[in-house]
Amino acid sequence: MTTMAQVICGLARRWCFGALGSPLQVPCLQALPLHLGRTATRASQRDLENAVHQVKLWKKDPGNEVKLKLYALYKQATEGPCNLPKPGMMDLVNKAKWDAWSALGSLPKETARENYVDLVSSLSAASEPPSPAKPAADGEQAGGDLVVTSENHITTITFNRPAKKNAITTQMYQDIMLALQAASKDDSVLTVLTGNGEYYCSGNDLTNFTDIPPEGPEEKARTNAILLREFVDCFIDFPKPLVAVVNGPAVGISVTLLGLFDLVYASDRATFHTPFGPLGLSPEGCSSYTFPKMMGPSKLSRTKVGSRAGEGGCQSQATVSLQGRGLGQLVFLKAAEMLIFGRKLTAQEACAQGLVTEVFPDSTFQKEVWTRLRAYTKLPPNAVRTSREVMRSKGRERLHAVNAEECGALQQRWLSEECTSAVVRFLSRRGKL
């Protein structure tokens, strides 16, 4: 059993527990005190079935190590030693299962059955009795992971997974697209994206990468690239002003998309981080085009930022002239530092770089921003829409082309060892796996 296997099972936490006890379940690990040397004749097939049933009644997730162990013992008890071909390196979950089962070697079926029954029995004794009335404690908030409201001509889409720093699940991507579709047709003047809690959004939920379908990782990468392209297209084509109310730190795709927004108001607590390098990824959300465009080529200036959050603004001072670098092409140092090297910007820095419209002190952020937005909804809606359209229409085709190119590059990145290892690293932190 490898560390990788442990890690991977952790990635697939929910899936693992849901499948416990069945032949499709999650695998095993070594560290548990199993009686591998004992002659096993005492547990019958019926005992095994009872134990499987018992596992299904557990309310508390026993952890990946146990789940892996149970899976492997069950397979060994019912099918004997593993003789399936080893799954590919990218097929994270199935590889973990295979590793766990294979690790049992030629352990006799009867011994595996005995060990399974013993293990379930010892864990059941230690666990609480099942209580059907008890709600699942998974840290999710009431109201759904995405909350959409419409009031005073403002449609607000709120990331609502504060326990997970508002990371975006696959379902949330779909729901955001639906919400944008609805908002494009409702009577709202402005559409706002914001986050509930401490974070604006921590970007793509990294567990989105872990459930590999039977068709394999290539197929998953292909369909994800199509879906991501559609998702970003919804922002490119959205017909009304888009506003980001960035209440706290923003990461990944929640940052890159800002280049497609019309107003970005940030709390002075917000930060802007695109850790694509460390994650083995490349930019999305058209940021490879919008960021250099908004931050400008370095031969014009490099900026140093003063702090004026208290005055409700930001300033930029050109301090280092990079003219005369003689490189024969424009060099976008600021955008590169963010998108390639993953430099995190403060709200003030992001404002100086043109990514943020205005920074507000956190203490008055909500009040000031919503007052401002309500005032904007009083403007003649058709004029607002027309102005926006004439500003946007010229670049739209280009944005679609950029989006397609970025998704193509990402399709390859998702399959890379660099990306896989980075995701595994993240999900194995703090002994979670």
Ligand SMILES: CCCCCCCCCC/C=C/CC(=O)SCCNC(=O)CCNC(=O)[C@H](O)C(C)(C)COP(=O)(O)OP(=O)(O)OC[C@H]1O[C@@H](n2cnc3c(N)ncnc32)[C@H](O)[C@@H]1OP(=O)(O)O
């Ligand atoms: C239409 C369908 C389309 C499908 C397309 C799918 C593919 C689309 C890909 C689009 C590409 C996007 C690129 C990106 O967004 S890259 C950025 C990805 N995000 C990150 O790398 C951030 C990861 N998180 C962190 O670094 C840290 O969690 C944090 C945000 C700095 C916060 O650190 P802190 O120490 O304060 O808090 P914790 O780490 O303890 O976090 C609390 C819990 O939240 C979980 N969490 C946080 N962020 C994520 C995340 N992005 N994905 C999954 N889970 C996340 C964290 O694990 C903790 O959970 P726990 O309480 O269960 O331990």
